[in-house]
Every structure is written in C-alpha cells, then in structure tokens.
Amino acid sequence: MAHPIATATPAAPAITPISVKAILPWAVFFGILLMALIYFVGAEQGATSLISGEDVHEWVHDGRHLLGFPCH
Amino acid sequence: MNSATVRSLLVRGMLAGLGAGLLALVVAYLLGEPRVDAAIAYEDAHSAGEPAMEIVSRTLQSTAGLATGVLIYGVSLGGIAALAYCFALGRVGRFSPRATAALLSGVALVAVYVVPFLKYPANPPSVGDPETIGKRTTLYFLMMALSVLLAVAAVIVGKRLAPRLGTWYATVVAVLGFAVAVGLAYAFLPAVNEVPEDFSATLLWQFRLAALAIQLTLWTSFGLLFGHLAERLLNPKPVTSAVRETSSDPAPETAASAS
Numbered sequence: 143m144a145h146p147i148a149t150a151t152p153a154a155p156a157i158t159p160i161s162v163k164a165i166l167p168w169a170v171f172f173g174i175l176l177m178a179l180i181y182f183v184g185a186e187q188g189a190t191s192l193i194s195g196e197d198v199h200e201w202v203h204d205g206r207h208l209l210g211f212p213c214h
Numbered sequence: 215m216n217s218a219t220v221r222s223l224l225v226r227g228m229l230a231g232l233g234a235g236l237l238a239l240v241v242a243y244l245l246g247e248p249r250v251d252a253a254i255a256y257e258d259a260h261s262a263g264e265p266a267m268e269i270v271s272r273t274l275q276s277t278a279g280l281a282t283g284v285l286i287y288g289v290s291l292g293g294i295a296a297l298a299y300c301f302a303l304g305r306v307g308r309f310s311p312r313a314t315a316a317l318l319s320g321v322a323l324v325a326v327y328v329v330p331f332l333k334y335p336a337n338p339p340s341v342g343d344p345e346t347i348g349k350r351t352t353l354y355f356l357m358m359a360l361s362v363l364l365a366v367a368a369v370i371v372g373k374r375l376a377p378r379l380g381t382w383y384a385t386v387v388a389v390l391g392f393a394v395a396v397g398l399a400y401a402f403l404p405a406v407n408e409v410p411e412d413f414s415a416t417l418l419w420q421f422r423l424a425a426l427a428i429q430l431t432l433w434t435s436f437g438l439l440f441g442h443l444a445e446r447l448l449n450p451k452p453v454t455s456a457v458r459e460t461s462s463d464p465a466p467e468t469a470a471s472a473s
Contacts, residue, residue: 160216164220165300176294200275203279205279209429210335
C-alpha cells in the first residue's frame with residue numbers, strides 16, 4: 143500500500159497467452175470469411191464485380207460512402 | 215486457454231461488433247444521411263440531362279441499405295478484432311482482459327480507419343471520377359493493409375525493445391517508427407483529389423466529420439462492449455463485478471454513454 147503502483151498491479155495478474163496453434167485455424171477460416179463480407183460491403187460492383195449488375199452496389203451505397211470506401 | 219476460448223471470444227467479438235454497429239448506425243443515420251442527401255441534391259443539379267435511374271430508392275438506401283452495410287461491417291470487424299485479440303491477450307503486456315480490449319480497439323481505430331482516412335478521406339456522392347474507381351479502390355485497400363501491417367510490426371518491435379529500453383521508451387520508439395513509416399507511405403503513394411470546383415467545402419467537411427464520428431462510435435463502443443464480455447469470460451471471479459452485475463446490466467448503458 144506504500145506505493146500507488148504496487149496497489150494497481152495485483153489487479154492485472156499475468157494472463158497465459160492462448161497458444162498460436164489453437165488460434166490459427168479460427169483466424170485463417172474466419173479471417174477470410176469476414177474479410178470477404180467486408181469486400182461485399184466495401185468494394186463489390188465498384189472496382190471489381192463477382193456478381194453482375196448494380197444491385198449490391200446500390201443497396202449498400204450509403205453505407206459504402208459513409209464508411210469511407212471509394213464508391214463510384 | 216484453448217480452442218474453445220478462441221471460439222467464445224470470436225462469438226463475443228461478433229456480438230459486440232453487432233452492438234457497436236447498431237450505435238454506429240444511429241450516428242450514420244442522424245449525422246451522415248443529411249450530408250449524403252445534400253451531396254445527391256448537388257449531383258442532380260449539376261448532372262447534364264437525364265437524372266440517374268434509381269435501382270434502389272433513396273428511402274431504402276438510407277435505411278435498410280445503410281443498416282445492411284454498417285451492421286455487416288461491424289460484425290465482420292468485430293470478429294476480426296476478436297481474433298487479433300486472441301493473439302494480443304497476455305502477449306502485449308500486463309493488461310487485464312478489459313484493458314487489452316480497450317487498447318486493441320484504439321489501435322484498430324487508428325490503423326484500420328484513421329491512417330487510411332488521412333490520406334484517402336471518405337467522399338460523399340458526386341465527389342470522385344467514376345473512371346478512376348479502380349485506382350482509388352486499390353489505393354484505399356493498399357493503404358489500409360499497409361497501415362494494419364505497420365501497426366502490427368510496431369507492436370512487435372515495441373515488445374522486442376521493451377527489455378532493453380523499458381516499456382515507456384520502447385512504446386515511444388515503436389509509435390515514432392509507425393508515424394515515420396506512415397509518413398513515408400503518404401509521401402510516396404499518389405494523391406487523389408477529385409472534388410468538383412464548386413462543391414461546397416462546408417458540406418465536404420461535415421460529411422467527413424460524420425464519417426469519422428461513425429468510426430469513433432463503432433470502435434469506442436466495440437472496445438467497451440467486447441472488453442466487458444471478455445473480462446466476464448476470462449476473469450469471472452472478482453467480487454466487485456458480481457455486485458455491479460446485480461445492480462444493473464451495464465453493457466448497453468456503458469456503450470451509449472461513450473458514444
């Protein structure tokens with residue numbers, strides 16, 4: 143109790159890190175899946191089109207502008 | 215601390231991202247939409263001849279369409295942030311689960327949004343030449359990827375330097391290194407300025423501020439919501455939190471007051 147720092151440290155005991163081996167399968171699979179979702183919100187039917195037409199672009203149009211992606 | 219923990223954190227990250235996305239949606243609707251409408255009014259007044267055909271009505275675009283975009287963005291980034299959190303937890307320093315979440319959200323706001331935004335800011339409709347959409351999209355995603363990679367590199371370098379320089383100066387050096395590298399990227403990547411001559415400077419400023427406010431809301435509320443959930447998952451014992459939980463459910467209120 144003599145030092146303010148000493149009272150602050152015990153509140154945050156060292157946390158054992160999660161092993162990289164346990165994280166990796168989740169990170170790869172969901173990383174790709176979630177980035178694909180962001181692609182559909184941010185860029186599909188703009189610079190590149192996987193689906194023909196402009197329906198996706200027009201539907202997320204306002205979100206794309208306001209989230210900072212180049213839109214058209 | 216195993217695969218099940220990763221799954222639990224991922225699910226909580228996506229839920230927190232959904233909650234944060236809902237708050238960001240409110241900000242986007244209230245602050246952003248009036249500026250989008252004003253920019254479209256400018257576009258219609260200046261386009262020669264035929265007004266653009268509407269595939270999706272403005273009403274739908276500004277409500278359901280906006281919600282789709284912002285919520286998917288929130289859930290996706292929430293999930294990705296949770297995966298990054300799994301790596302960061304216990305590795306970045308002696309921080310509690312909650313503090314690690316707050317720290318990660320702050321870094322993510324800067325690396326994922328603010329750094330790319332300062333070089334290639336958000337633009338309202340009618341700003342930007344449709345001919346250059348390919349180039350602008352490439353540059354924007356390149357800047358975002360570069361910024362995230364540099365931030366990760368800065369964290370790793372800072373961690374390596376810590377035993378020699380101490381935590382404080384290692385952090386200072388890492389942040390300075392990040393700033394210099396970002397500055398170099400800004401200097402060497404091409405500029406994009408496609409604002410029409412007579413486009414309202416006030417409107418452009420207000421639109422960009424609104425875009426920034428959306429991200430600030432998203433990441434602040436994500437940090438608080440996810441931090442709360444992660445702390446409860448990883449550190450379930452503390453007596454104080456049990457007292458707080460019975461008095462009121464703090465999750466939505468905490469986030470709302472922060473935005």
